[in-house]
Amino acid sequence: MRRAGLALAAALASALCLAAASDPAERLPDPAQEARARTLFKEVRCMVCQNESIEDSQAELAVDLRRLVRERVAAGDDDVAVRRWLVERYGEFVMLRPAFSIANLVLWLAPLAAVMVGGLALVTRVRGAGAETEWLTPEESARLAELVRTADGHDPAFKSSPDDPKA
Secondary structure, three states, X not given: OHHXXXXXXXXXXXXXHHHHOOOHHHOOOOHHHHHHHHHHHOOEEOOOOOOOEOOOOOOHHHHHHHHHHHHHHHOOOXXXXXXXXXXXXXXXXXXXXXXXXXXXXXHHXXXXXXXXXXXXXXXXXXXXXXXXXXXXXXXXHXXXXXXXXXXXXXXXXXXXXXXXXXX
């Protein structure tokens, strides 16, 4: 039992060490540049995992994106230039927090507008349901009254069911 506990602890410790040491061979020699790159990693979406940053993801694409960001930082690009380069290359989706734009506003407001239009249609429909509607023309109403009178008067031509005692 004790060996199993030790083995489990060793496995967890090695997993944590692996997670903490992301791309150790590729770290930038300048600590300030590495810190900037790591800050950018937290803002960039892993295109495989989609809701994880490339900082947290271990997918091959995330590793490649970390390498590319480090290259851009090492080349002297500032953070804005790196973000712009990523968006030009991969589209706005690559950023975990996309920049505000009219297109993004439309994406956020379209579902709200659809719900509002649906609610308005529902309210209009419910309010209109109370209005009296004539379903039959006067001729049809007269014909229906005649049929009901004939059925109540035990007309031999009208038999509602084979077991009807009135018939």
